Amino acid sequence: MPKITVNNKEIDFENGMTVLQACELAGAEIPRFCYHERLSIAGNCRMCLVELEKSNKPIASCAMPATEGMKIKTNTPFVEKARRGVMEFLLANHPLDCPVCDQGGECDLQDQSLFYGLDNSRYTENKRQVKEKYMGPLIKTQMTRCIHCTRCIRFATEVAGIPELGAIGRGEDMEITTYLEKSMESELSANVIDLCPVGALTSKPYAFEARPWDLKKTETIDVMDAVGSNIRVDTYGWEVKRILPRINEDINEEWISDKTRYACDGLLKQRLDTPYTRENGRLQKTSWDLALKLLINKLKSFKPYEIAGMVGDLADLEMIYSFKNFFEKSLGSTNLECREDRTYINPTERMNYIFNSKINGIEEADTILLIGANPRLEATILNARIRKAYIKNKIKIYSVGDPGDLTYPYKKLGSNTSIIKDIVNGAHEISEKIKKSKKPLVIIGNSALSSKSGQYIFETIKNFLFNNNFIRKDWNGLNVLNQHASRVGAIDLGVYSINDNNNFSFFEKMDNDEFKFIYLLGVDNINFDKKDKFIVYQGSHGDKGAEIADIILPGAAYTEKNGLFVNLEGKIQKAYKASYPPGDAREDWVIFKDLANKMGKPIGYNNVKILRDSINNHINQKITNNINKINNIDFVDENILIKPVDYYYTNSIARSSHVMNECRQISKKFLFTGIEKAS
Amino acid sequence: MSIKKISENQPKSFEFSEENYKEAEKEIKKYPQNRKASAVLSLLYLVQKQNNNWIPLVAISYVAKLLNVPYIQVYEVATFYSMLNLSPVGKYFIQVCTTTPCMIRGSKKIVSACEKLISKDQNQLSENKLCSWTEVECLGACVNGPVMQINQDYYEDLDESKSIKIIKDLLEDKFPTPGSAKERKNAAPEKGKTTLIGIKNA
Numbered sequence: 001m002p003k004i005t006v007n008n009k010e011i012d013f014e015n016g017m018t019v020l021q022a023c024e025l026a027g028a029e030i031p032r033f034c035y036h037e038r039l040s041i042a043g044n045c046r047m048c049l050v051e052l053e054k055s056n057k058p059i060a061s062c063a064m065p066a067t068e069g070m071k072i073k074t075n076t077p078f079v080e081k082a083r084r085g086v087m088e089f090l091l092a093n094h095p096l097d098c099p100v101c102d103q104g105g106e107c108d109l110q111d112q113s114l115f116y117g118l119d120n121s122r123y124t125e126n127k128r129q130v131k132e133k134y135m136g137p138l139i140k141t142q143m144t145r146c147i148h149c150t151r152c153i154r155f156a157t158e159v160a161g162i163p164e165l166g167a168i169g170r171g172e173d174m175e176i177t178t179y180l181e182k183s184m185e186s187e188l189s190a191n192v193i194d195l196c197p198v199g200a201l202t203s204k205p206y207a208f209e210a211r212p213w214d215l216k217k218t219e220t221i222d223v224m225d226a227v228g229s230n231i232r233v234d235t236y237g238w239e240v241k242r243i244l245p246r247i248n249e250d251i252n253e254e255w256i257s258d259k260t261r262y263a264c265d266g267l268l269k270q271r272l273d274t275p276y277t278r279e280n281g282r283l284q285k286t287s288w289d290l291a292l293k294l295l296i297n298k299l300k301s302f303k304p305y306e307i308a309g310m311v312g313d314l315a316d317l318e319m320i321y322s323f324k325n326f327f328e329k330s331l332g333s334t335n336l337e338c339r340e341d342r343t344y345i346n347p348t349e350r351m352n353y354i355f356n357s358k359i360n361g362i363e364e365a366d367t368i369l370l371i372g373a374n375p376r377l378e379a380t381i382l383n384a385r386i387r388k389a390y391i392k393n394k395i396k397i398y399s400v401g402d403p404g405d406l407t408y409p410y411k412k413l414g415s416n417t418s419i420i421k422d423i424v425n426g427a428h429e430i431s432e433k434i435k436k437s438k439k440p441l442v443i444i445g446n447s448a449l450s451s452k453s454g455q456y457i458f459e460t461i462k463n464f465l466f467n468n469n470f471i472r473k474d475w476n477g478l479n480v481l482n483q484h485a486s487r488v489g490a491i492d493l494g495v496y497s498i499n500d501n502n503n504f505s506f507f508e509k510m511d512n513d514e515f516k517f518i519y520l521l522g523v524d525n526i527n528f529d530k531k532d533k534f535i536v537y538q539g540s541h542g543d544k545g546a547e548i549a550d551i552i553l554p555g556a557a558y559t560e561k562n563g564l565f566v567n568l569e570g571k572i573q574k575a576y577k578a579s580y581p582p583g584d585a586r587e588d589w590v591i592f593k594d595l596a597n598k599m600g601k602p603i604g605y606n607n608v609k610i611l612r613d614s615i616n617n618h619i620n621q622k623i624t625n626n627i628n629k630i631n632n633i634d635f636v637d638e639n640i641l642i643k644p645v646d647y648y649y650t651n652s653i654a655r656s657s658h659v660m661n662e663c664r665q666i667s668k669k670f671l672f673t674g675i676e677k678a679s
Numbered sequence: 680m681s682i683k684k685i686s687e688n689q690p691k692s693f694e695f696s697e698e699n700y701k702e703a704e705k706e707i708k709k710y711p712q713n714r715k716a717s718a719v720l721s722l723l724y725l726v727q728k729q730n731n732n733w734i735p736l737v738a739i740s741y742v743a744k745l746l747n748v749p750y751i752q753v754y755e756v757a758t759f760y761s762m763l764n765l766s767p768v769g770k771y772f773i774q775v776c777t778t779t780p781c782m783i784r785g786s787k788k789i790v791s792a793c794e795k796l797i798s799k800d801q802n803q804l805s806e807n808k809l810c811s812w813t814e815v816e817c818l819g820a821c822v823n824g825p826v827m828q829i830n831q832d833y834y835e836d837l838d839e840s841k842s843i844k845i846i847k848d849l850l851e852d853k854f855p856t857p858g859s860a861k862e863r864k865n866a867a868p869e870k871g872k873t874t875l876i877g878i879k880n881a
Binding site: 005081163164166167168169170178179180436 | 683736749750751752753754755758759
C-alpha cells in the first residue's frame with residue numbers, strides 16, 4: 001500500500017484516494033463545502049486547502065489525488081491563513097441573517113466560520129442580492145445565501161437523474177436555478193435540502209417551525225414503502241416536525257424519498273383519537289369499554305368461518321402477530337390475508353417473496369431485468385441504487401412492460417408474457433445475455449404478480465434462474481419488489497390464506513360474500529362491496545377503511561410505537577417511539593391483548609419481550625435453504641400492464657398530508673423531464 | 680455586469696434556415712457522437728447570427744433537442760457568455776470595455792456617454808431602435824484602451840468626445856471607420872517608431 005505523511009504521521013492509503021480522504025484516514029479534520037463523498041468532485045469552494053511540502057501554494061485537497069510519499073500538513077499557520085482567506089471571500093457576499101435562517105444551528109458555514117474564519121468582517125461594501133427561485137412545493141430558496149458549492153446541481157444530475165438544476169450567469173452573478181424556475185420533478189428532490197451546506201435551500205413545509213436544538217430526535221424506520229429507509233424523526237412535544245435520513249449503506253445510503261420526508265404532516269391530520277361506533281348510520285364517539293363490549297358481543301354472534309381479518313400496508317410485526325394470534329387462539333378463525341392488491345405469492349420458502357440480491361447487491365449485478373415493475377415509484381431509493389449501478393458499471397437494463405422514465409436508459413422488450421416464455425426457452429436474444437452474465441438480477445414487480453399470469457411469471461423465472469445456477473449461495477438473482485412496509489413481515493408471520501389449488505382463497509370467499517364480519521387492521525387500499533357485512537376498522541387515520549366501518553378502534557401510527565418492520569430484503573429493523581398516540585388511541589398489539597383477555601381467551605403474552613421472542617422464533621423457522629420447485633405451470637398469454645402508482649397518495653398517512661396533496665397536484669399538472677427526444 | 684435579462688417578447692417558434700442547418704450539422708460532426716453536446720456554443724452563435732443578434736428561449740430548447748441535452752445545460756451556456764444575447768439588441772450593438780486598463784484610461788466617460796445618448800440602462804434600445812449598449816469585461820485590446828466593440832469591429836484609443844461622435848453617427852445610421860481613433864497602426868507608437876529605428880522589419 002502507498003504511504004502518505006499527514007502532520008508528520010505516516011499512514012497507508014488506498015490507490016485512488018484523494019488527499020482529503022487520506023487526511024481523514026489520518027484523523028485530520030478538513031473543512032469543506034463543495035466536497036461530498038457521494039457526489040463527483042467539483043473543487044470550487046477552496047475551503048479544503050492544505051499545505052503540500054515543496055509546493056509554494058496551498059492545494060485543494062478534495063481534488064488532488066493522493067500519491068506515494070506526499071507530505072501534507074493541515075495545522076500550520078500557512079493553512080490557517082489560507083482557510084481564513086477563503087472564508088472571508090465566502091462571507092463577503094453571505095448575508096448575516098443567521099437569526100432568521102432555518103439552517104441556523106445545523107449550518108456548515110456557521111460552524112466552520114466559527115472554527116476557521118476571522119472573528120470580524122473587513123468588508124464594508126454592499127452585499128450581493130439574488131432573487132428567490134421557485135423550485136416546487138418542497139424546497140424553499142433564499143438564494144442570497146448561496147455560496148455556489150454546486151452540490152445540489154451535482155445531486156440532481158448524478159443521483160436523482162433529473163438534470164433540471166443548473167448555474168446560470170458567471171462570476172459574481174452566478175445563480176442556481178431550474179430551467180425557467182420550473183418545479184423539480186424528482187421523488188428525491190428534497191435531499192438537496194440536506195446537501196445544502198448553507199441556508200439557501202431549506203425545507204418549505206418546515207419553514208420557521210422549530211430550531212434544531214429544540215427538537216427531540218428519535219432514530220427509527222420509515223414505512224412509506226417497503227425499502228425501510230433509516231430515518232430520524234424530530235418531534236416537538238407530540239408533533240412530528242420533520243423527518244431526516246440516517247445513513248445506512250445497505251439500504252438508503254443517505255437519501256430518502258420526498259414521501260418519506262414530507263408525509264409526516266399527515267400524522268397530525270385526520271387522526272382517530274377515540275373509538276367510534278355506528279349508530280343509525282352515523283359514527284358516534286364512544287369509550288373503549290363500550291366499543292370493546294359491542295365488538296365482543298358481535299364477535300360471539302358469528303361463527304368462526306364467517307369472520308375474516310385483513311392486515312394493511314403500514315402494520316408492524318407486533319401488531320400483525322397479535323392479530324393473527326387473536327384470530328387463531330381467541331376466535332378460532334384462520335381467514336387472514338395481507339395482500340390487498342391480490343399479488344401471487346408462493347410462501348413455501350422465504351426467498352420467494354423477498355428481494356434476495358439485497359439493495360447493496362444491485363451494485364454487483366451485471367444485467368438487470370425488470371418484469372412488470374416501476375422501481376422509480378414503487379421503491380424510489382432502490383431505483384436510485386439501480387441508477388448508481390448503471391452509472392458505475394454501465395450495466396444493461398431490460399424491462400418487460402413499460403414503466404416510463406426511470407432516470408436511466410433501459411431497453412423495452414415489449415409487454416407480452418410470451419417474451420418471458422421466449423427468455424426461458426432460450427428463444428429470445430436476452431436469454432443468452434442473461435445466461436452469459438455472472439450476476440443477473442431479475443426484479444418482479446407487483447403489476448406482474450397481480451396479473452393473471454402472476455404464477456406463471458414467477459415460477460418460470462424462478463426455475464430459469466435456478467436451472468442456470470443463478471440461485472446459489474453467493475448470489476440469488478430472484479427478486480420480488482414489494483411495495484408495502486408490512487408485506488414481507490405479514491407473509492413471514494403467515495397472514496395469508498392459500499390452499500393447494502387457489503392462491504386467493506380468501507378473496508374468493510370474500511367475493512362470494514361468505515364473510516359476515518371483517519376486521520380491517522389499517523386496511524385502506526381495498527375496494528369491496530360492504531352489503532350487510534359488519535366491519536371493524538382499527539388504525540390511525542380516518543381514511544377509506546374507517547369510512548365503511550361499524551366500529552372504529554384508534555391505533556398508533558408508525559412514529560408512535562416501538563415496532564419491528566421487515567423490509568423488502570427480509571431485513572428486520574426496529575422502529576422506535578418518537579411521539580405518542582393522540583387522545584385515547586392505543587398501541588395496536590395492546591388492543592388485541594385486552595380484547596382477548598376480555599373474551600377469556602388470552603393470546604398468551606403480556607409484555608413486548610415475550611411477544612418479540614416469539615416473533616423471532618417464528619421468522620427464524622422460515623429461513624431455510626431448501627428450494628422447492630413447481631414445474632409445468634400453464635402458459636398464460638397476457639399483456640403485462642404496469643399499474644399506475646399515485647406516488648404521493650399511496651397510503652393513509654400520505655393521503656392525509658397537505659404537502660403530499662400539493663405535490664400530487666403539481667406532478668399532475670405537467671410531466672416535464674428536461675430531456676425530450678430530438679425530433 | 681449583471682445577470683442577463685430575458686426578453687419579455689419571445690417568438691413562438693425557431694428553426695434553423697436550411698443553410699444554417701447544414702452548417703449546424705457540420706459543427707456537430709466535428710465532435711464524437713457521444714460528445715456532440717460540445718457543439719452547443721457554435722450552434723448558439725449560429726442561432727444568434729440568424730436571429731438578429733439575439734437568442735430567444737425557443738431556440739434554447741431547439742438547440743437542446745438537437746444535441747439531446749437538458750434545457751438547463753444550454754441555458755447555462757447562453758447565460759455564461761457575454762457574446763450571446765438573450766434579448767433583442769440594436770442594429771448597432773455597442774460593447775464598452777470596463778475592465779481595469781480601460782477603466783484607468785477613462786471608459787467610465789464612454790459609459791456615461793452611452794447612458795446619455797442611447798439609453799439609460801444597458802441592453803435597452805435607443806429611441807430610434809438602432810442602437811443598444813452594454814458593459815463588458817476585457818475585450819483583449821488593453822494597449823489601445825479605452826475600447827468599444829460595435830458589432831464585429833473594434834474602436835480604439837477613444838475619449839469622451841470621440842466616442843460621442845461615433846455614437847451620434849451610429850444613431851444617424853452612419854457607420855464610422857473602425858480602428859484607432861488616434862489613427863495609429865495597431866498598437867504602434869502614435870508618432871512613428873521611437874525604438875529599433877535602424878532595424879528592418881522590427
